[in-house]
Amino acid sequence: MTDTFTLDTDIALIGCGRLGSALVEGWLATPGFKADRLKIIEQYETSATDQAKAAGATINPSPEQMKGVGILVLAIKPAVWREALQPFADVIPEDAVVASVMAGVRLDDIRKAVGGRPVARLMPTTAVAQRQGVAGLYSPDQKARDVATALFEGMADVVPLEAEDLLDPATGVAGSAPAFVYAFIQALARAGEAEGLKPDAAVRLARGALRSAAAGVSGGQSLEDAIERIASKGGTTRAGLDALEVDGGAARAATAAVSAAVAKARDLSR
C-alpha cells in the first residue's frame, strides 16, 4: 500500500452503489487524490456522490468532460454492465484503461465492448472506504496492471494474480469474505447469549473480538503466530480450537462458503 495517491489522470467511475461509494470514500481520504479529476456516472444521488461533488468531482459528465479520462472504473452489477458502459465505450480516449471490479464478468467480453482498450479486473473489499482494503488484480496487459495498481494501492493491498480464473477464489477469500467473517461473529454472539450473556453485551464483546483479531495481525504477523499467542497451554482457547476442528468444522464451513462463492462467480460469467 502507499500513503499518497500517485495516478496522474482523470478517473471515471460508472456505478456509485455499495462498492462504488466505498471507492469514492477511499479515494477522497487518500492524501494527494484530486477530487476535481473524478467523474461519477450514477443514476441517483447518494451520500458518496454528494461528498465527491462537494470536494470538486463532476457527477454525470458530458462526453466532452470524458475526454481526459485515463481510467474508466466499472462498479455496476454484472447484469447491467453492457447497457451502463455502452454510452461511454467510444467517448473515452483510445489509450484509456478500463478497470472492472465486477464479479464474474470476463475480461475479453469487456475488452470487446471497449474497442480493444486494455482492461484490468480487480476484486476489492469494501474496506477500501477506510483505506484498509485488499484487492486481487489480474490483467494480461502491463499498462492496465500499472494504472489499476496505482488507482487502488492507496486504499488496498493489491494482490497480483497470475490467471483470470483466480479472481473467482479471490472473490470467495476476499471480496465476499468480510461478510462470512461477520456471520461467524454473529454466531459467536448468539453462542454467548446461549451461555447467559445479555444480547447487547454479547454483540459488544463479539465485535470487540473482531477488532482485536484484526489488530493482532495488523503488523503482518502470521496467522499461526497470532493463534499461538492467544492459545495458552491447556487453556480455554485450545479447548475451543479443538472443538472447531472436530470433523473439520471450521475448515468445512470456510470451504463451503468459498466454493459457493466461486460457483456463483463462474455462473455469472456464463
Ligand SMILES: NC(=O)C1=CN([C@@H]2O[C@H](COP(=O)(O)OP(=O)(O)OC[C@H]3O[C@@H](n4cnc5c(N)ncnc54)[C@H](OP(=O)(O)O)[C@@H]3O)[C@@H](O)[C@H]2O)C=CC1
Ligand atoms: N459490494 C461489495 O462488497 C463488492 C462488490 N463488487 C462488485 O461491484 C459491483 C457493484 O456491486 P455493488 O456496489 O454491491 O452493487 P450496487 O447495486 O450497490 O451498485 C451498483 C450501482 O450502479 C448503479 N447503476 C445501475 N445501472 C447504472 C447505469 N446504467 N449507469 C450508472 N449507474 C448505474 C446502481 O443504481 P441502482 O441501484 O439505481 O440500479 C447502483 O447504485 C458488482 O459487479 C459486484 O460484483 C466487488 C467486490 C465487492
Ligand SMILES: O=C(O)[C@@H]1CCC=N1
Ligand atoms: O456479493 C457479490 O456478488 C459481490 C462480489 C463480492 C462481494 N460482493
